[in-house]
Amino acid sequence: MPIVPKFLQGTVNPILKKIVRSTLYTTRYNNSLDIRLNETYLRYQRYCSAQYASRHGLQDFGESRIRTHSAQIFPKVMPADKARQYSSVISGFIENNKELVKIDDKHSSLLKTIKHPLQTMGTDYLEIFKNPALHQALLAFFHGDYRLEWVSAFRTLPSTHIASSWNWHTDANPPYSCKVFLHLTSATAETGATDFMTPADTAAYRRAGYFGDQYGSERMGDQGIQEFAKKHNLPYRPFHFDVSAGDVSLFNQNFLHRAVAPRTGYRDVMEFFLLPNPVPWDEQLAKDGIDSAQLRVPLYPKNPRRA
Secondary structure, three states: OOOOOHHHHHHHHHHHHHHHOOHHHHHHHOOOOOHHHHHHHHHHHHHHHHHHHHHHOOOOOOOOHHHHOOEEEEOOOOOHHHHHHHHHHHHHHHHHOHHHEEOOHHHOOOEEEEOOHHHHOOOHHHHHHHOHHHHHHHHHHHOOOEEEEEEEEEEEOOOOOOOHHHOEEOOOOOOOOEEEEEEOOOEOOOOOOOEEOOHHHHHHHHHHOOOOOOOOOOOEOHHHHHHHHHHOOOOOOOEOOOEOOOOEEEEOOOOOEEOOOOOOOOEEEEEEEEEEOOOOHHHHHHHHOHHHHEOOOOOOOOOOOOO
């Protein structure tokens, strides 16, 4: 978008905000990002899908559950004892190798992030993407191949502090992006399972004026969102999956969801952010090297094509 003079920003920004939050816009893009970025990603996805079809022929991938239901669970993708071993590695880093642990002072009481897990924790866990059910679900979402844009590992802890992600929000990521969680510990309502809303309920909240997007100060916690729902006669029916160590969850982060702090214990997760790609993820990673999948800001590129 063109640069807007400061004296006009107070007028233009509300207009742009209204456009990108319109039903027509969110139905097409499922976010409130810049239209040029959204269209860049849609063109790129079509290119990647065509590349897949050129190698495999036209495919009927079937329904993508994370488009129709926002989230999906895959039990026992990794043996539970192996997942718990990775959790023990995180414990060891926190206790004995603090230089490998990124601690955000603002959120130090509730979140510990492991620095560059592809270097510090190895790469064996990437075998989960060879699980047939998970791979097929990703093909159904992307209509072709995908890549690991970045990988992170983190531990969430019981805390009275509230992070922004603890409130109901959408990540406002580009179309055809999604996240995969490999659970290294069990997660329930008691121990920090993520809450989700369905696509239909997300659309209903957006029509009523609640987006929880990148515009900042509008994210509500449990009490606030329930009051909003009551005021606008909306359903409030979040759902979560009880997961065990070794389970994988796949979700579309552009539908409403929220992280939940454990009441007891802790939750350990390997997190993968995925984008479309013209070749399989492992070929791309071998070409680019593991540094290419390091967590960074911004979380997604303006141009998703790689050389």
